Amino acid sequence: MPDRQPPDEGTLPALHAALTLQIDAGADEAIGEQSVNRLTLSAPTAEKFRQDRSTPESGTDLDARRESRPRNPIRLESTDATVSTAQEIARAAQSLEALEAAVRAFNGCPLKNTAMNTVFSDGAPEGPVMLIGEAPGAEEDKEGKPFVGASGQLLDKMLAAIGLNRREHAYITNIVFWRPPGNREPSASETAVCRPFLERHIELKKPSILVFLGGPSAKTMLNRTEGITRLRGRWFDFCTPTMAEMEAAPIPAMPLFHPAYLLRSSLKKRDAWRDLLAIKDKLDAHETHAPIAREVARMEA
Ligand code: URA
Helix, strand or coil, rough: CCCCCCCCCCHHHHHHHHHHHHHHHCCCCCCCCCCCCHHHHHHHHHHHHCCCCCCCCCCHHHHHCCCCCCCCCCCCHHHHHHHHHHHHHHHHHHCHHHHHHHHHCCCCHHHHHHHCCCCCEECCEEEEEEECCCCCCHHHHHHHHCCCCCHHHHHHHHHHHCCCCCCCCCCEEEECCCHHHHCCCCCCHHHHHHHHHHHHHHHHCCCEEEEEECHHHHHHHHHHCCCCCHHCCEEEECCCCHHHHHCCEEEEEEECCCCHHHHHCCCCHHHHHHHHHHHHHHHHHHHHHHHHHHHHHHHHC
């Protein structure tokens, strides 16, 4: 490692500004001792650099955390073709475990190229509530689990306030399985290629109630254009195309403010509390009616 002199006082503001610029652009991890201007590398050098970067330095922390990223991501001609492939793969999955393996093996979402881990789900697969967030953040990407950062902690408190927890009642996933760089909102094509897996996820999980966390999740799942302020607190009937085809009963679904938004806007917690109570009421009613529904199903069988 070259000897380093501490920067002199005069250059500190410029260094600080350069670092801020990178953080604003989404950089959240120092991965090299020296910066590399890839735009000035000649083609063979760039190729060598890529090879060096993709050769795992065994034993490093980064390597231990990074899942097998697609070295040669499959590039299909169009989003439509990728969506069709995703539909075929997702439909073939007959269990949550098979679906998770299929998602992990799927290379059709470009977000996988920059993420460290696939974030599939967390919580109780048998629980009555399925919560769907937007996308993994930095913490989730590192751990490979949804909602483990600050917003996850608030989410756990919100669930606890109505007597729910991840161990027994709540099952959590996101509309995309990989972290978008810089925590930007997932694009329409990224959500489109993940959607077949998400729909199959819901079909296999069979929750009693769905909760969409935040605007991007609610708008994507319900195909609506209104913002979360208009959508939250309302019940919608959710059906995947396969459920509609089979005339399966729709699943009651409620959009809720995203916990990350509530961390910034405490005043909205009052609305969120009202919505949580509505979710609790719906769950209680479901539990009360479940034995009757089971008996009707038994008699009809
Ligand atoms: N925000 C989300 O929407 N999902 C996560 O998994 C974490 C934060």
